[in-house]
Amino acid sequence: MDVFRRGREVERVKYWGEAECYHYLFDAVIKLNQLGLDSTTRTHGPIRNTDGALSSIRNVKLSAKARALASNGDIEPLRRCIVLDIEGTTTPISFVTDVLFPYARDNVGRHLDATYDSAETQDDIKLLRAQVQEDLENGVAGAVRIPSSDAGKEEVIAALVTNVEAMIKADRKITALKALQGHIWQTGFKKNELEGVVYDDVPEALERWAALGVKVYIYSSGSRLAQRLLFGYTNYGDLRKYLCGFFDTTVGNKKETKSYHEITASLGVDHPSEILFVTDVYQEAIAAKTAGVHSPLCPPQVRCDETTPNLGSIRWKASLDNGLVSGSAT
Ligand SMILES: [Mg+2]
Numbered sequence: 001m002d003v004f005r006r007g008r009e010v011e012r013v014k015y016w017g018e019a020e021c022y023h024y025l026f027d028a029v030i031k032l033n034q035l036g037l038d039s040t041t042r043t044h045g046p047i048r049n050t051d052g053a054l055s056s057i058r059n060v061k062l063s064a065k066a067r068a069l070a071s072n073g074d075i076e077p078l079r080r081c082i083v084l085d086i087e088g089t090t091t092p093i094s095f096v097t098d099v100l101f102p103y104a105r106d107n108v109g110r111h112l113d114a115t116y117d118s119a120e121t122q123d124d125i126k127l128l129r130a131q132v133q134e135d136l137e138n139g140v141a142g143a144v145r146i147p148s149s150d151a152g153k154e155e156v157i158a159a160l161v162t163n164v165e166a167m168i169k170a171d172r173k174i175t176a177l178k179a180l181q182g183h184i185w186q187t188g189f190k191k192n193e194l195e196g197v198v199y200d201d202v203p204e205a206l207e208r209w210a211a212l213g214v215k216v217y218i219y220s221s222g223s224r225l226a227q228r229l230l231f232g233y234t235n236y237g238d239l240r241k242y243l244c245g246f247f248d249t250t251v252g253n254k255k256e257t258k259s260y261h262e263i264t265a266s267l268g269v270d271h272p273s274e275i276l277f278v279t280d281v282y283q284e285a286i287a288a289k290t291a292g293v294h295s296p297l298c299p300p301q302v303r304c305d306e307t308t309p310n311l312g313s314i315r316w317k318a319s320l321d322n323g324l325v326s327g328s329a330t
Contacts, residue, residue, distance in 0.1 A: 083263060125160065
């Protein structure tokens, strides 16, 4: 073989070598995509949709189908917005009563001691002082005088702990207590001492609604900070990417119709019936319905029994899909 021919042979081998290499890579990309894995990242994590939603293998099909149906008008979402309650709807009530509140109760002293000089904690103390002053004037049981700052950090904290323990025991829904609890939980979530719990079908439902273009909001009596923490640090990771906003009792009590007028105004819909409010509490659903907001109730036998297996699944199927897709729920 002369030099010229051998040169061309080497070029040909090199060309086919490269082509085989590209072919192999192309195959690998297809296989990764079939597995629902993102070939464009080093970690090959789950594929992200353009809207940022995560897709598993099953959900890639579901989301694609949902989009196709939505575009065909077969599934025309009747509600533009979904507003979700937390306790008993997205999250077991036991998580709030047996995990969150005991954590806040048991860490008041530790939190105040560790953060005493921060502006945030000093603001919390200011709110507590004002509340305790009011309680003392009204003869509220369990309220004790808080010494001035000059008395020293330990004495102030001891009095604060006594007051806060009494407030928690009386289950008081007051701003001063909620602000402090929120900051104690913030520390707990950030230190991985707490993890938010949602029912197993919640992430899938949130992803499905995101694919349908439905906006999802939270309305809970917990502070907005507590809500963001719960959904930011769940057993399914950070779910805040699916949520468009958070409402707490600053818009009003959940059992008052006025609150749902406020939410309707904030969401900017043409009519309250474009909103689906999901709750496990009868009086809240009635208040929402009186304001014209769609609010199907979960079956009472499910609502009352927190130990029912697959509670979340039953709850979501019973109320959410009917209300969202067919509008058949009452
Ligand atoms: Mg509830």
